[in-house]
Amino acid sequence: MNDKVISREKWGVAVVIDIERKTAEIKDLFFTELKKAKGPEDLEEIRVRFLGKKGNITSLLKSIKNIDPSERPKAGQLLNQLKEEIELAIRQKREALLEAFYQKEEEEDAIDVTLPPRGRKWGGFHPVAQVMEEVVEIFASMGFTVAYGPEIENDFYNFEALNIPPHHPARDMQDTFYTTNGLLLRTHTSPVEVRAMRQMGAPLRIVVPGKVYRRDNDPTHSPMFHQLEGLLIDEDISVADLKGCMEAFANIIFERSLKVRYRASYFPFTEPSLEMDVECVACSGKNPECRICKGTGWLEIAGMGMTHPNVLRAGGIDPQKYNGFAWGMGLDRIAMLKYGLDDLRVFFEGDLAFLIGGRQE
Numbered sequence: 001m002n003d004k005v006i007s008r009e010k011w012g013v014a015v016v017i018d019i020e021r022k023t024a025e026i027k028d029l030f031f032t033e034l035k036k037a038k039g040p041e042d043l044e045e046i047r048v049r050f051l052g053k054k055g056n057i058t059s060l061l062k063s064i065k066n067i068d069p070s071e072r073p074k075a076g077q078l079l080n081q082l083k084e085e086i087e088l089a090i091r092q093k094r095e096a097l098l099e100a101f102y103q104k105e106e107e108e109d110a111i112d113v114t115l116p117p118r119g120r121k122w123g124g125f126h127p128v129a130q131v132m133e134e135v136v137e138i139f140a141s142m143g144f145t146v147a148y149g150p151e152i153e154n155d156f157y158n159f160e161a162l163n164i165p166p167h168h169p170a171r172d173m174q175d176t177f178y179t180t181n182g183l184l185l186r187t188h189t190s191p192v193e194v195r196a197m198r199q200m201g202a203p204l205r206i207v208v209p210g211k212v213y214r215r216d217n218d219p220t221h222s223p224m225f226h227q228l229e230g231l232l233i234d235e236d237i238s239v240a241d242l243k244g245c246m247e248a249f250a251n252i253i254f255e256r257s258l259k260v261r262y263r264a265s266y267f268p269f270t271e272p273s274l275e276m277d278v279e280c281v282a283c284s285g286k287n288p289e290c291r292i293c294k295g296t297g298w299l300e301i302a303g304m305g306m307t308h309p310n311v312l313r314a315g316g317i318d319p320q321k322y323n324g325f326a327w328g329m330g331l332d333r334i335a336m337l338k339y340g341l342d343d344l345r346v347f348f349e350g351d352l353a354f355l356i357g358g359r360q361e
């Protein structure tokens with residue numbers, strides 16, 4: 001019997017355990033298994049198999065009591081050494097696996113700043129902006145160009161040059177926002193008519209989309225709203241030209257041929273002055289309860305008329321040689337009618353569910 005073999009008589013049976021060989025075997029097996037471990041579950045399984053209550057090392061440790069007492073310390077030492085080695089190896093492997101896990105996660109979550117942007121799905125044009133663009137395009141197709149003017153105006157362009165007398169109610173503190181330095185927020189886009197005449201002279205064909213301001217606030221009036229002004233100056237222009245132009249516009253914007261009617265009206269800057277109505281886009285006058293036309297069957301679309309000679313003069317144009325027509329319409333109102341809305345305020349409340357229904361870019 002070689003001296004590495006520790007043995008003892010037990011119940012007449014010789015128990016022979018080669019502790020060194022056994023520990024070497026277990027160690028080999030352990031490291032082969034450890035190498036294969038891929039995650040914390042595998043590690044736990046290995047730990048139980050080698051160090052658990054019924055594990056390899058534990059049962060060997062238990063068997064020490066069967067060997068020769070003089071050999072027990074050495075055997076115990078060997079086994080404890082192996083146990084510690086295994087514990088350490090498991091701990092290190094656990095750390096290595098964890099490290100690898102975090103590294104992988106970091107790589108997967110990494111942002112590649114060299115990639116092109118994916119773009120954003122959200123965002124779109126406001127319904128009023130869409131209508132504004134559509135209306136401008138219709139008049140552009142008839143040869144009108146777009147002109148702009150300041151939103152902070154002076155009394156001359158907003159009122160005086162437009163033949164609006166000093167006592168006119170539009171100048172009232174109730175209607176107009178005045179600045180502290182004597183200017184005002186334009187109450188309509190009409191001042192750009194005179195600015196454009198002065199800048200470009202005649203003949204002239206412009207449309208002016210933009211924001212205007214009045215001291216109003218109710219379901220159908222907002223303190224800021226949008227208008228589109230139109231002005232055509234040339235020789236021998238008649239009301240028939242004005243009507244033809246406006247009817248062509250109405251048919252395109254509402255996408256079908258609608259009945260129209262004109263009512264005599266008054267604006268200081270036009271003579272004669274008219275108001276144009278189109279048949280109700282919702283009920284064509286067939287529904288006395290219609291919430292769009294309020295049962296009247298008609299919708300007011302624009303104020304218009306033949307440009308007053310005083311306005312031409314203020315714009316530096318000779319009324320003996322030139323005449324023309326002008327109109328002004330509320331774009332928010334056109335948008336309301338086009339989309340079948342009865343409360344203007346939805347345009348200004350910023351409710352995304354409503355706004356995102358619009359065209360996406």
Ligand code: DAH
Pocket residue numbers: 187188189190229230267269270302303304305326327328329
């Ligand atoms: N400026 C007018 C308003 O704000 C609208 C208007 C009416 C403009 C007749 C015009 C026009 O050019 O001819 O109520």
